[in-house]
Amino acid sequence: MSALTTALYDVIERRRDVRAEFTGSPVADDVLMRVLGAAHRAPSVGLSQPWDFVVVRDTATRRVFRDHVAHERDTFAASLPPERRSTFDRIKVEGICESSLGIVVTHSQSRGGQHVLGRHAIADAGLYSTVLAIQNLWLAATAEGLGLGWVSFYREDFLQGLLGIPDDVRPVAWLCLGTVSHLATVPDLERHGWRSRRPLADAIHHDTWQMKERNRA
Numbered sequence: 409m410s411a412l413t414t415a416l417y418d419v420i421e422r423r424r425d426v427r428a429e430f431t432g433s434p435v436a437d438d439v440l441m442r443v444l445g446a447a448h449r450a451p452s453v454g455l456s457q458p459w460d461f462v463v464v465r466d467t468a469t470r471r472v473f474r475d476h477v478a479h480e481r482d483t484f485a486a487s488l489p490p491e492r493r494s495t496f497d498r499i500k501v502e503g504i505c506e507s508s509l510g511i512v513v514t515h516s517q518s519r520g521g522q523h524v525l526g527r528h529a530i531a532d533a534g535l536y537s538t539v540l541a542i543q544n545l546w547l548a549a550t551a552e553g554l555g556l557g558w559v560s561f562y563r564e565d566f567l568q569g570l571l572g573i574p575d576d577v578r579p580v581a582w583l584c585l586g587t588v589s590h591l592a593t594v595p596d597l598e599r600h601g602w603r604s605r606r607p608l609a610d611a612i613h614h615d616t617w618q619m620k621e622r623n624r625a
């Protein structure tokens with residue numbers, strides 16, 4: 409393998425969803441711009457580039473969002489049976505105020521006009537594009553030695569109101585970005601016994617959904 413290949417797989421392997429390891433030091437502007445630049449180079453259906461990035465540094469705004477997320481965390485916790493609840497209670501689901509800053513990634517389905525090439529049959533292809541921008545951002549942050557945590561414990565209309573996001577623009581993710589003490593080697597949810605990663609072989613099918621063994625004939 410070339411050094412470039414090894415480096416890429418290494419970043420993919422090291423990437424982690426971060427909640428507890430943020431140290432809160434500032435992220436230099438040139439680093440932030442590189443990470444956002446990586447997000448902005450993502451592929452997008454019909455070159456629609458449906459994403460925008462709201463960089464949230466304001467402490468008061470972050471506190472308000474953190475309180476909203478705490479409420480949504482309680483709502484989810486209340487839906488759980490007792491043994492799942494006690495596992496969930498030990499899991500931290502956000503690092504909104506502990507991270508260096510927040511990046512809210514939004515999706516505009518109207519970006520690119522009425523005739524988005526490749527989206528006529530699958531409306532979600534637009535959303536897929538925005539999610540790819542997030543993945544680029546996540547990997548670039550990891551390569552820069554930063555941590556990133558995706559927060560989805562929120563109501564979209566609440567976040568739209570908090571940040572003045574137009575009604576037809578969806579906030580897809582609040583990303584906590586920042587300096588970290590280290591990146592864990594095992595996902596938090598696995599470490600806390602919430603859920604484990606599936607083996608790759610379980611996810612691979614050959615020719616049809618039913619075919620789990622490769623047909624060697």
Ligand SMILES: Cc1cc2nc3c(=O)[nH]c(=O)nc-3n(C[C@H](O)[C@H](O)[C@H](O)COP(=O)(O)O)c2cc1C
Pocket residue numbers: 423424425426427500501502558559560561594595596597
């Ligand atoms: C769409 C999406 C939403 C997520 N929302 C949250 C969240 O609200 N809180 C949280 O702690 N982790 C969240 N995560 C992180 C996942 O829990 C994490 O990716 C998964 O457990 C695997 O861990 P890893 O990313 O460290 O490999 C989210 C991840 C994705 C892709």
